Amino acid sequence: EVQLLESGGGSLQPGRSLRLSCTASGFNFNDYAFSWVRQAPGKGLEWVGLIRSKYYGGAPIYAASMKGRFTISRDDSKSIVYLQMNSLNTEDTGVYYCARDIVVPGATYNYFMDVWGKGTTVTVSS
Amino acid sequence: DIQMTQSPSSLSASVGDTVTITCRASQGISNYLAWFQQKPGKAPKSLIYAASSLQRGAPSKFSGRGSGTDFTLTISSLQPEDFAIYYCQQYYTYPYTFGQGTTVEIK
Numbered sequence: 001e002v003q004l005l006e007s008g009g010g011s012l013q014p015g016r017s018l019r020l021s022c023t024a025s026g027f028n029f030n031d032y033a034f035s036w037v038r039q040a041p042g043k044g045l046e047w048v049g050l051i052r053s054k055y056y057g058g059a060p061i062y063a064a065s066m067k068g069r070f071t072i073s074r075d076d077s078k079s080i081v082y083l084q085m086n087s088l089n090t091e092d093t094g095v096y097y098c099a100r101d102i103v104v105p106g107a108t109y110n111y112f113m114d115v116w117g118k119g120t121t122v123t124v125s126s
Numbered sequence: 127d128i129q130m131t132q133s134p135s136s137l138s139a140s141v142g143d144t145v146t147i148t149c150r151a152s153q154g155i156s157n158y159l160a161w162f163q164q165k166p167g168k169a170p171k172s173l174i175y176a177a178s179s180l181q182r183g184a185p186s187k188f189s190g191r192g193s194g195t196d197f198t199l200t201i202s203s204l205q206p207e208d209f210a211i212y213y214c215q216q217y218y219t220y221p222y223t224f225g226q227g228t229t230v231e232i233k
Binding site for chain 1: 127158160162164168169170171172175176181182213215217218220221222223224225226227
């Protein structure tokens with residue numbers, strides 16, 4: 001069964017750092033890109049960024065508001081995608097989801113999400 | 127950034143009804159459009175990609191249409207499990223962006 005499992009969420013004070021993990025199982029991890037998507041309480045979905053497979057260079061891409069504070073990386077040997085979040089503020093509070101991305105045939109930069117994890121909750125509060 | 131605007135923001139419908147949700151992009155996105163369903167307290171579920179292709183495992187009651195800037199999601203024969211929030215999302219260019227969501231409620 002294809003599964004994604006996020007972990008690492010918690011409660012912390014503004015200015016602190018946190019690393020989230022997304023552990024994949026049931027498919028060949030190396031072949032896929034992965035996105036992080038977050039959702040503030042009572043709000044809609046917000047794309048954080050994605051990381052391509054090594055076949056496509058493995059580079060991460062970020063939403064502008066996250067760039068510089070958030071870092072996405074992957075460990076193909078462990079089938080884990082990470083989201084390192086630094087200088088957290090109260091606006092970063094929410095549920096963080098990872099999703100598996102499928103590359104659009106013939107396109108290098110276009111991916112659509114198919115499988116989602118259940119999410120992990122991050123609460124930033126003083 | 128490309129802005130995605132869904133309408134209506136919410137709708138009320140009865141079991142057995144067919145409903146249509148609209149998603150408009152602020153610029154052309156070809157068919158690089160996906161639809162998701164989210165129930166309270168749950169993760170989103172992928173329904174449609176490439177504007178009209180059904181994700182594996184998604185029921186055929188969901189259908190999508192459109193290209194360019196205007197897209198629709200139609201849900202036929204609404205059942206209790208279909209009452210949820212639906213989001214569109216463009217993956218034409220970075221940053222990928224979502225619509226604000228449409229809540230489908232029971233009348």
